[in-house]
Amino acid sequence: MEYKMNLGSWNSVFAVPCDLVDKHIKLAGAAQLKVLLWFLRHAGENMTVEDIAKALSMQTADVRDCLYYWSETELVSLCDGTITPSEMKKSDDEKNVKKEEESVSPKTEEKKEKIKPSRPEKPDVAYIARRIEEDEGISYLIHSADEIFGRLISNNDKATLLMIHESYGLPIEVIIMLLQYVAGIGKCNIYYIEKTAINWMEDGIITLELAEKKIQSMTSGMNAAVRIQRVFGLDSHSPTEKEIEYAEKWINVWKFSDEMLRKAYEVCINAKGKYIIKYIDSVLARWYNNGIKTPDKVDQDQKKSKPKSEYEAVYDISEFERSSVVD
Numbered sequence: 001m002e003y004k005m006n007l008g009s010w011n012s013v014f015a016v017p018c019d020l021v022d023k024h025i026k027l028a029g030a031a032q033l034k035v036l037l038w039f040l041r042h043a044g045e046n047m048t049v050e051d052i053a054k055a056l057s058m059q060t061a062d063v064r065d066c067l068y069y070w071s072e073t074e075l076v077s078l079c080d081g082t083i084t085p086s087e088m089k090k091s092d093d094e095k096n097v098k099k100e101e102e103s104v105s106p107k108t109e110e111k112k113e114k115i116k117p118s119r120p121e122k123p124d125v126a127y128i129a130r131r132i133e134e135d136e137g138i139s140y141l142i143h144s145a146d147e148i149f150g151r152l153i154s155n156n157d158k159a160t161l162l163m164i165h166e167s168y169g170l171p172i173e174v175i176i177m178l179l180q181y182v183a184g185i186g187k188c189n190i191y192y193i194e195k196t197a198i199n200w201m202e203d204g205i206i207t208l209e210l211a212e213k214k215i216q217s218m219t220s221g222m223n224a225a226v227r228i229q230r231v232f233g234l235d236s237h238s239p240t241e242k243e244i245e246y247a248e249k250w251i252n253v254w255k256f257s258d259e260m261l262r263k264a265y266e267v268c269i270n271a272k273g274k275y276i277i278k279y280i281d282s283v284l285a286r287w288y289n290n291g292i293k294t295p296d297k298v299d300q301d302q303k304k305s306k307p308k309s310e311y312e313a314v315y316d317i318s319e320f321e322r323s324s325v326v327d
Helices: 018-024 030-041 049-056 060-073 092-104 125-134 136-149 155-166 172-184 190-202 208-232 241-253 258-272 277-289 295-304 310-315 317-323
Strands: 076-079 082-085
Touching: 030 049, 030 060, 049 060, 060 076, 060 190, 125 136, 125 155, 136 155, 136 172, 155 172, 155 190, 172 190, 172 208, 208 241, 208 258, 241 277, 258 277, 258 295
Parallel strands: none
Antiparallel strands: 076 082
């Protein structure tokens, strides 16, 4: 007679990083944990944000925000639309393009490294209730959040808003303006709100006037990112912070036309066979530095190189290809 252990569901398991429990389980929300667990269960499979959203019955934008949350913790990496474990975070493509960026990007003043505030503990339900009862400003903040989002916000949302005000120091009227902005762009994700609030504090945005200017800048960047999607023929989606940052620079700072943006996109596709935003940035940076503002100028510049084409000579694509293990 043979005997065997009946493990039932335990016959099929998957690994969960210790850091998830040790460092993040207290801070992460239910949506973030839900997305990460699904991702870990299907590790090694080809997947998209849309696949995860469909499987979990969530909005695509919410899934994207959750993955961005985990990419910030470095448990997950988002690279060119591919979701990978953090160990794979630095691909050869990224490393090579970073070198190109360093060699061709316009010289700018070195930015001082930002010191991020340590994340305090979220207040508990009893503390939240007491603060709402004793402070009219806190009560007004929570009531305003309910009205802006069109629903009663959760205790976790209340705790985060209270923490943003009391621990991070953002004034109530500025928090309300931030809530109105995120509701307007359809990103009522509490993690996104908290991260944006921290960025505002780091940048000294603590008055309504400064908040209004910041929102105007963010709106301008969002519009630029949507325009980039249209010019490149990409699927419409909620732009990431990095996409907004690049779009703001290409359109509102460097003032490139749609024709030039499309030309840079084609250079990238011809060279790499796929869309790599950092590669396009390096192409546009070189054109900007050299005063190349029209497609004709690009063609003229290309003809100047003799043994190799412009893009082989300038971007060293052959070396790029040899060193890349991703493609």
